[in-house]
Amino acid sequence: MPLSVVVLVAVVTAGAAVALQMRGQPDATATPTAPCVGPPDRATPSAAEEATATVPPDGNGLDVVESGFTQLGSSSAPITRNSMVSIGAVVANTSTHTAHRALVTFNVLDSAGESAVLTTILDQPREIPVILPGERIGVGGQFWIRSEDGQRVEVARVNATVSGATWTATATANTPDATRDAAVDAAAATTAGGITTRHLETRRHGTDQIDATVTYEAHSPYCQKWTSVGTSAVFRDEAGTVVGGGFDPTVSPSACLPGRHPGSTLLPSSLPPAAADTRTEVYQHCAPPDDPQQ
Template sequence: MATPTVNAPTSPRRRRRVIILVTVATALLAMLGTGAALALAPADRPPATDAVASPCVTPGSAVPTASAAGSATVPTASAAGSATAPAASAAGSVVGTTSPDGGELSIVESGFTQFGSAAAPITRDAVVSTGAVIVNTSGHLAYGATVSFRVLDAEGRPASLDPAREQPRQIPVILPGQQVGVGERHWVASRGGRRVEVARVDVTVTGATWLPVDGTPTAAVTTRHLDTARYGPDSIDATVSYEVLSPYCRELTSTGAGIVFRDVAGVIVGGGFDPTASRSGCLPGRHRQSALLVRSLPPTADDTRTEVHQYCAAG
């Protein structure tokens, strides 16, 4: 049975639920021993200060860390097409299609924009900018969920230039009720001397390790968008400046920044990802950071509505 997906774009008022396909991710569970629980979502504008929240939060000792590459083993479905049954580890974590309390990870909204040259030969200007927002509807912590975007034409065929090289994005942790944004850029393929027209983008969440909140120190690493500066001859390159506030007592590890772009009506029109953004973005306290997004900013995006999601992990 085919993996359920969520088509984009969608309305901000509609929530699409996605089935989380999970097996026991041995490589991820092996890391249960050190780490911190932290949230990755934009916040309202906080007062300007460089002080660490008092008292600061000391990372817990029973949650998984991000891998060196910033990605977890991608779970697979069983031969019958159903997800493998949940399995509990000695540390009390659960891996399965849903959290122990029946919650899950759902796509709140998503969207995309195709722009650039419509004619062959292929140039670097022909891209699709994609973005999505995910919510954790459970009362448990969700670790290591990966988000994949599939760019398709009207017949359901891959429309991106090299689908095999597109990597799913891992979100280190999503707190209960937390919303996290993910963005990506895709080069568009060409057939018959013309650029492929993208008809839809499917968004899929594949995997999470669930842990109870009880006894685990948790806090939100928050961000505040400061400025989106366009540049280049076509104004689709961007530098996004933002502020990060980490309430943790020690430095965490930055695994990149996910960006979501919206139009004047607030509808998602794309996004981007900078894997090297703000390596110091997860220091204790408040810090100004920036992300570089090449060929990712849709012409229809309202630069004042840019959302930034700094990804932080322990270890």
């Protein structure tokens, strides 16, 4: 059976309601780019193929090529709203095949190798629906950190792993043209499943300046609307090193529409002090309309 990406998400605050208001509304100009394309071909794998689905036929696959984290907030208990760890990672598809529903897991560990995360019932599984050959897709997450003996546990390391994907050969006729609108998309742009997202602005706010509002423009080359499964941000410092990230599971009316549209997301308690606001990367996670689990 298809697998999903797991990223533990911070407890939703009242800011989530604000995020829904701030997201870009449907744009009358968000119509398919001509010529638009269909979603990447997706075959139904046999049981034998599913058993070996973590490795595509060409022997390459998915790798976590970058990751980083920053622990935020006070080290003292009790828990406060900013006792978090901000995490970002970048997953690369080094194969010549398309990966579907890859699984990403963040293991947040203390110095003894034990989990530093305060588990809550609001931790949500998330996924990367489609990773085309050669794509590098970022995933962000915020985690509450547990206390021990009246002190916040210190995060010693974060292990980011990727696993569990089904694979299909990529049909060139059904994938985006990488050169299309290159002059527009080249600036601060990322792609996820062929959907380009261009970061426009990261604004800090809140009393401790770790809340982030990120605005962006998304461009889908597909003829049909895809289904949004969330938005990730990866934060970097001035040197380009990943220092954290954030994830917003809310869905906007304009997310994953054909053509170009504006977007905005609110990421509470996720922006590290060392992050360079102009180096934010945004990834709009969208699932194709023929995905059986959407």
